[in-house]
Each structure stands twice: as C-alpha cells, then as structure tokens.
Amino acid sequence: MKEGPKTSNGTSLPKYALLFVAAVLLIILPFLGIGGGPYFIHICILIFTFVIVTSSLRTIYLSGQASVAPAAFMGIGAYTSAITSARLGVSPWATMFIAALGTMAVAAAVGYIFSRLRAIYFSVVTVFFGVGVEALIRALESLTGGRTALVGYPGFGILRISGIGVIDFASSKIPAYYLLLILAALTLLALYRLERSRTGMNWAAVAQSPLVASSIGISEVKFRVLAFSVGCFFAGLAGAAYGHYSGVLAPGSYGLMSSIAIVTYLLLGGQKYFFGPVLGVVILVAVPEFFRSAKEYAPYITGGVMLVVIFLIPEGLASLTKPAWLWLRRTAGKGAQ
C-alpha cells in the first residue's frame, strides 16, 4: 500500500532494467573467472548471507524496533540446524527450515516480552539477549561444542535430482553460491511483498505512533511481534544455510560485535530504502577484502567510513542513488545535445 518513489521522472524503467542486469550478472558470475576462484565465491556467499540477515533486520526496524541482536538469531538458527541434523540424522535441507521456524518461535516469545519496551529500552534488552545467547552457546558444551567450534555436523553433501543430475556441495563452493543466491532472492521478494501490503503499512503505523494506531484498532503488540518473528525467521534461515555450507560454528560469530556489524551494514546502506541493506553489506563485506594486507586496520576503516556517512549522509548510501541517477541523466543529456 505504501507508495513507492515517484516514477514520473522516469526512474521506474531503469530500476527494473537494473534489477534484470544484476540478476543475469549474479547468475553468470561464478563462470566469469574474476576475482580469484573459490575465495571470491566465498565472499559472495558471505554477502548473500548477510543481505538476508540485514534485510530482515530492516523489516524489524520498519515496525519501530531497533533490535541489536540479529547475529544471536542467526546463531540460534545455525546451531539448531547443525545439532538437529547431527543428532537426529535429518537432512540439512529439512533442518534448515525447521531451525528457521524454531528461531521464529523463540523470536515470537522474546518479542512478546520485549514489546512492553520501546525505543532505546527495547534496543538495550535485545543487546542483553544477544549477549545471553552467546554465553549460552559457550555454556552448553556437550551440545554446542562450547567455546571451541562445533564441527562434524552434516553439510549439504551430494544432492541427486533425477533429470538434472548430481549437485556436489562438498567439492565445490559453486552450488552453495546458487543456494544462498536463491535464498537471498526469495527473502528479498518476500520482505518486499510484506512491506508493500497492508501488513507493512501497519508496521509503519505502529512505528510512527502506537497511540494513534491503537485508536484505529491496530494492536502495537501484535504487529511488533509479527515483524520481529518474520525478521528472525529469515535471520535463522540464513544462519542455518551458512552453517551447513561452512561446516564450522564458533560462538564468537554470533555475539554482540557481529550484531553491531550487521546494524552498521543497515545504517550505512540506509534503513529507509529497501535496497539499503544490500548496498551496506556489499560495501562493508567486500571492500575490506580488497585491503586484506591491512586487515588489522579493518575495524578502524569501518568505523571511519561509518562516521563519515553518519555526518555527511545521515540517511545512508542508498539515499544517494536518486541524486546520482538524476546527475547521470543530466550529464548524459548534455552529452547527447
């Protein structure tokens, strides 16, 4: 129901064209032979994973809830899927979705309790929750491997599909590339649809004024818990899928610093814009990889970039796309004349 950006100045067509070009590019990317093989593919998989998590975090923010625990929910999904597939012998293809639903159930319970709090108070309790999840992973040593990493649980293995052939996840990273690409695309589609439906409007209404929303029958608790659960479903799914791809889970990856990193992707990209998270993740995950020789300085670079963005572009990098496009059109128009 929310109206999109104004299309009268002709920005609509290039947007779809751009989306199409990006899709084609992403599909043929593993075969272009750029960027140095498996490591490049790995970075792409990392980007897809965090696009899912950061976009789902944005959905939670739409309802006015600034959660600082996305990594914790990723971790719940990752550990649940790894442990159930290892202990019960269920295929990771099934446990991935079971874990996502489990993460959603936890989020619904936690979100309901936290829905009594608003704004910064809500953010603070999500920080505590995230820290608690990490501590719990470390404490439940017999289940999670404790402080050391959890390894030896099933991966996606070899998938035989009659008529198509054999897809081997074990000997190449390329199948996982497509799996995470598909999951990211489906997640973005689902989140986009929700945001544009009445559900998205109710989220925005609750975020703008819970008092006014309640006066027209929109329950603040219901729609906040809904946004939190939906967002965490996808965070859990991404965590689980990435876990079965990487084959190793370490508690530190799901702690407070990881959550803050994800929030940073969102703020840098621009939380008001649907593709803001994509922009933020691509830049903050990919760019430091180009400066690998100076890796110990990566946090300082990220921090510096963040400060510059907050001061100069408070609405995030995505807010620059429209002026950039208009500028491009203007200069292109001048060139043509």
Add this chain to the structure above:
Amino acid sequence: MSAILDINGLTKFFGGLAAVNDLTMDVREGEILGLMGPNGAGKTTVFNLITGVLHPTEGKVVFQGKDITGHKPHTVAKYGIGRTFQFAYLFPDFTVLQNVVASFYLDAKCGFWEGFFNTGGYRRKEERVLEEVMEILRMVGLEHEKDILGKNLPHGLQKLLTMARALAIRPKLLLLDEPVGGMHRDEVEHAIRAIERIRSGGTTIVMVEHNMRLMQLCDRVVVIDFGVKIAEGSYKEVKDHEEVLRAYFGKESHT
C-alpha cells in the same frame, strides 16, 4: 432514546490527586453530547478512561450493554468507539490518503497471506477501501490535500485529518477532543459541516470543546470541574448555571 454509553462512578487517581472523581453520566444513542469544563477539569482523562488508554481506579464503563472497563485501546476501537486527540496526533510520514487508508485496518479485514500474495480478492478490498477513503476525505474537505504528508499539513487541517481517521473505523460512538482547537474560521466551518454530516449518518458524538459555535450543536452538555460533574442539561441551561460560572470565572466574579 436509550443509552449507548454508561459511565458509572468513574474515578481516576494520579497519586493522591483525583483527575476524575465518581463521575456518572450516560450518552444517548444519536445525540451530540458536549463535555465542558475549565482546563485540567479531567475531560481528556475521561476520554482516555473510556478508550482504555488509562485504567480507572474505580468505576465502570459500559458500551452497548457490554462492560468494557480496562479493555485495551485497539479492542475498544474494534467495539466501535472512535476518537481524536486534543493534539493532532497523526502518522506524520504517511500522506493524508495513507493516514486514512491505514485507519481502514479493521474494516478492510485484509489477511496477512492475501496481502503477501497480493491476491485478486485483496486488491478488490483495497480498491473498495480507496473509494471509501476518498468519500471520507470529501466529507471533511481534505480531498485536495490527499497527497500531502501528514507532518506538512497546517495544524487546522491536521485536526480535520484526525477526524477523517476516526471516521474510517465506522464508529458507533465518536469521541472528539477539541475538534476545532487552533483552527481558523474557515476550517471551523468545515469542521462543523463535517460534524453535522457525521451525526446525520447516525453516529453518536461526545465532544470536548470550548468553541461556542460548536457547543450550540450539542443536544446536551455535561460540565465537570476537578473531575466532578457540576452541571448537566442543554447548553442554554448550563451556561448560566451558578456552579459553572464559578468554575470558569472564579467565586467572586459571577456577574
């Protein structure tokens, strides 16, 4: 006329201070009831107690024979009690149109999945909603402002918008908190026409107001001071009531 709303012994303490004290009154079906009183008399508190924003210390609120005391605000809205706020609370980042479309939440009954899949049924519902939204915007005279963001509307029009929003839930009972406060004369005329049209549509109205033009629309007036009812009757009857003059102008100067 039978009572649509019964308020019985309603009391609200903030700490040791009684904002509303043993208030008993009823609202009859189809009437416009004026709720008067000097600043701080407890008028807005009464609205907040009816709609569940505040919980009464004591007393009962009965709407259409059903005890709704302490029910949650969004549930009270579902029963058919609409309201506006004294300060023009609205959705600042929604356009005028979106503000009212969002308010059709109860009426539209759009499910999570049908919205997600954007089904034909969902789109038809939303199209019908859009038609009714335009009808309401015309009723309050905001049809030309539909694409302006809520926060960019002048104050008077914001108040008209909050009335449009309250109407969108198809209320049986509408509570208007100072509907023309801060409006200039043209806007007041708009608001009066809108209120008359709402009443002729069969909606019962309770309004808090100081504007004399509006008080003359009221069938009955209840005057409260320090949370206590001090007078009740037609506007003509209460405006010269001794207690009322004392409440408004002080003990010495009732001339």
